[in-house]
Amino acid sequence: MTGRDTASFTVLQRLLHWLMAIAILAMLFVGVGMVATIRPQYIPLVATHKTLGILILLLALIRIGVRLSSGTPPLPADLPPPMRLGAQLSHYALYALMIAMPLIGWAMLSAAGYPIVLLGGIRLPAILPPSTGLHALLWTAHQYLAFAFFALILLHLAAALFHALIRRDGVFQSMTSGSPPKERAPAE
Amino acid sequence: MSQPSSGAKLASFAVIAVVVAVLAGAFAYTAGWFSPESLTSARLVQAFAPAGGPALGHRRNHAKGICFTGEFDANGNGAALSRAQVFVTGKYPVVGRFNFSTTDPNAPDATSRARGMGLQITTPDGDVWRSAMINPPFFPVATPDAFYALLQASASKDPDAMKNFAAAHPEIQAFGAWAASAPWTGSYAEEPYNGLNAFIFTDPTGAEHAVRWSLRPQATPQPISPDDLAKLGPDHLEQEIADRVAKGPQSWTLVLTVANPGDPTADPSKAWPADRKSVEAGTLVVQQVEAERDGPCRDINYDPTVLPDGIKVSDDPFPAARSAAYAKSFDLRTSPAEEAAYPHSAAATGAQP
Numbered sequence: 001m002t003g004r005d006t007a008s009f010t011v012l013q014r015l016l017h018w019l020m021a022i023a024i025l026a027m028l029f030v031g032v033g034m035v036a037t038i039r040p041q042y043i044p045l046v047a048t049h050k051t052l053g054i055l056i057l058l059l060a061l062i063r064i065g066v067r068l069s070s071g072t073p074p075l076p077a078d079l080p081p082p083m084r085l086g087a088q089l090s091h092y093a094l095y096a097l098m099i100a101m102p103l104i105g106w107a108m109l110s111a112a113g114y115p116i117v118l119l120g121g122i123r124l125p126a127i128l129p130p131s132t133g134l135h136a137l138l139w140t141a142h143q144y145l146a147f148a149f150f151a152l153i154l155l156h157l158a159a160a161l162f163h164a165l166i167r168r169d170g171v172f173q174s175m176t177s178g179s180p181p182k183e184r185a186p187a188e
Numbered sequence: 189m190s191q192p193s194s195g196a197k198l199a200s201f202a203v204i205a206v207v208v209a210v211l212a213g214a215f216a217y218t219a220g221w222f223s224p225e226s227l228t229s230a231r232l233v234q235a236f237a238p239a240g241g242p243a244l245g246h247r248r249n250h251a252k253g254i255c256f257t258g259e260f261d262a263n264g265n266g267a268a269l270s271r272a273q274v275f276v277t278g279k280y281p282v283v284g285r286f287n288f289s290t291t292d293p294n295a296p297d298a299t300s301r302a303r304g305m306g307l308q309i310t311t312p313d314g315d316v317w318r319s320a321m322i323n324p325p326f327f328p329v330a331t332p333d334a335f336y337a338l339l340q341a342s343a344s345k346d347p348d349a350m351k352n353f354a355a356a357h358p359e360i361q362a363f364g365a366w367a368a369s370a371p372w373t374g375s376y377a378e379e380p381y382n383g384l385n386a387f388i389f390t391d392p393t394g395a396e397h398a399v400r401w402s403l404r405p406q407a408t409p410q411p412i413s414p415d416d417l418a419k420l421g422p423d424h425l426e427q428e429i430a431d432r433v434a435k436g437p438q439s440w441t442l443v444l445t446v447a448n449p450g451d452p453t454a455d456p457s458k459a460w461p462a463d464r465k466s467v468e469a470g471t472l473v474v475q476q477v478e479a480e481r482d483g484p485c486r487d488i489n490y491d492p493t494v495l496p497d498g499i500k501v502s503d504d505p506f507p508a509a510r511s512a513a514y515a516k517s518f519d520l521r522t523s524p525a526e527e528a529a530y531p532h533s534a535a536a537t538g539a540q541p
Contacts (some may be wrong), residue, residue, distance in 0.1 A: 032219035035228075035229070036218070037228070037512070046511075114489070115316040136522055139519060161200075165204065166201070168192070
């Protein structure tokens with residue numbers, strides 16, 4: 001990962017981050033919601049889930065490209081090494097899930113022999129031949145990784161708020177306002 | 189960088205904990221973890237299971253069946269109702285399954301009143317149309333919740349359970365009358381297969397039509413008593429259709445029935461009046477029959493919401509409920525543990541390692 005001298009992510013990076021934050025959270029809620037219902041909304045929820053998944057896959061690919069070219073602002077020099085390692089590993093895991101989850105879902109539907117139709121009637125090709133064995137494996141992976149993804153997002157959110165409220169080290173602002181927090185008077 | 193006081197720090201930790209807890213709670217709520225009484229696909233599928241548990245590796249209902257392949261010969265008449273390619277004059281490959289309503293894949297034929305057909309038609313544009321139809325002319329109950337209640341009443345040890353159910357769901361009487369009076373046949377080829385659910389067809393101009401469909405047999409039904417059917421053996425239907433198709437293809441006419449304004453589309457227990465406009469859209473020709481174990485229908489989920497462009501669901505609540513339940517049944521029966529209980533034959537696994 002290339003470091004940068006500036007204190008914050010680029011406008012494009014911040015835009016991608018917040019767009020994907022909304023999309024991925026919506027995705028996870030739609031996912032657990034759709035498998036819990038047999039009501040008429042089941043059908044639009046499933047269609048939305050597939051469509052959002054492909055959108056997230058595309059955005060994730062763009063985002064990784066942007067990250068490789070733009071780099072990231074450096075973490076605060078005084079960040080303890082375990083937190084630094086945690087930050088790096090959790091971000092690798094988040095990127096991996098953004099790419100893997102849509103692909104697993106797509107492959108899972110392919111292996112089950114379902115036609116893959118997105119909102120707007122967009123049809124995607126199968127990326128695996130029909131195979132009940134693969135379907136079972138991928139379906140299980142999709143389910144467990146979804147919960148892992150949500151847990152990781154909660155951890156990410158908690159860590160972001162920890163930087164914002166407790167460490168007040170500018171890490172949170174690097175993804176929001178784009179400028180480091182102003183020095184505050186001691187009285188504040 | 190200013191550091192917060194220890195009191196402010198504590199408050200900040202509390203804020204973080206609350207934010208995380210609220211989000212996790214909303215997630216759990218959405219997943220239905222706080223509402224174990226709500227009807228899910230898992231509960232619906234579970235309700236089918238007999239006392240001894242489901243037959244592993246098999247469909248959770250309509251568990252006994254046999255595969256077929258053939259073609260759908262569209263005559264072009266359906267194209268006025270739907271822009272789907274399946275209605276454009278031409279021949280399209282089909283993979284289907286004859287079956288009857290039971291949770292036991294070895295149930296004797298004469299033990300079940302409702303026979304069915306799963307059907308998949310594929311068109312060159314890549315669209316797939318799946319349907320699962322049965323021979324009654326209407327569904328026993330009006331809503332998925334009533335259907336779940338029916339399953340529970342059927343399984344109940346309370347001697348008044350069915351009586352109480354019928355009192356709460358009077359629509360079941362029509363089904364009871366059909367089951368008591370409609371003739372049985374000794375052949376899958378002599379049965380009609382009715383879609384029962386209403387779907388919305390979109391024609392080439394964009395206009396929409398509420399439609400139900402049926403496959404009407406071209407073979408003449410030969411009535412038989414259930415007792416005489418039982419005497420023909422427990423697996424007569426599968427043997428008969430295999431022999432019959434081996435001698436010559438069997439055909440059904442696909443009839444599309446169009447609702448008048450005001451006809452009920454949300455309630456498959458209510459048949460539409462017989463005078464409604466109907467269109468014969470083509471012929472289903474069954475050309476080959478294969479055992480399910482290694483057959484092409486085994487791993488198809490005949491989910492009635494797999495529809496081509498030009499057909500979509502209506503306000504009928506059943507297709508969504510069926511889609512959710514069929515997916516659950518498919519996920520269960522195709523899991524490695526269950527597939528081991530219903531393995532492919534040695535010849536088939538040898539040919540496809």
